Amino acid sequence: MSPSAASNAPHCCTSTFHRWLDEVLEESGLDPGLLELELTERMMMSGGAASGSLLRRIRQRGVRLSLDDFGTGYCSLSYLKHFPIDTVKIDRVFVRDVIDAAFPSRASTAGAARPTRRAPMASRT
Numbered sequence: 001m002s003p004s005a006a007s008n009a010p011h012c013c014t015s016t017f018h019r020w021l022d023e024v025l026e027e028s029g030l031d032p033g034l035l036e037l038e039l040t041e042r043m044m045m046s047g048g049a050a051s052g053s054l055l056r057r058i059r060q061r062g063v064r065l066s067l068d069d070f071g072t073g074y075c076s077l078s079y080l081k082h083f084p085i086d087t088v089k090i091d092r093v094f095v096r097d098v099i100d101a102a103f104p105s106r107a108s109t110a111g112a113a114r115p116t117r118r119a120p121m122a123s124r125t
Contacts (some may be wrong), residue, residue: 018057025061032062036087039065041073044083052082059084070094 025032037058044051044067059065066087067080071094080088 017054018061021058021061021063025063033064036064036066038068038089039085040068041070045073045079052084056084 024030025035039055044055047054055065064086065084066089067083067085068089069091070088071091
């Protein structure tokens with residue numbers, strides 16, 4: 001299992017974050033490919049085009065990027081192509097609402113068919 005860390009927008013979008021990340025990776029000896037940073041829609045979208053550039057710099061270090069709780073904010077699927085995201089964690093409520101809207105007569109059985117609490121995930125491989 002790989003370690004993951006949730007990032008907050010103010011820290012991740014600063015120029016000092018990249019230096020801090022390099023220091024942490026060097027001091028820990030952790031292979032960057034084993035680390036996954038979890039980002040939120042709000043964090044990605046709040047920085048506009050600069051977010052894409054900052055995330056590419058992190059990705060170039062070999063660190064994997066995960067978009068957490070997709071569907072809870074205002075992000076469209078079309079935005080995903082602009083960011084170097086490895087994994088998209090789709091919000092469970094978002095998926096339930098899509099299923100309920102598409103199959104109103106099955107709404108009660110859709111919830112019963114998903115006993116797990118884990119959010120559906122999509123991963124770029």
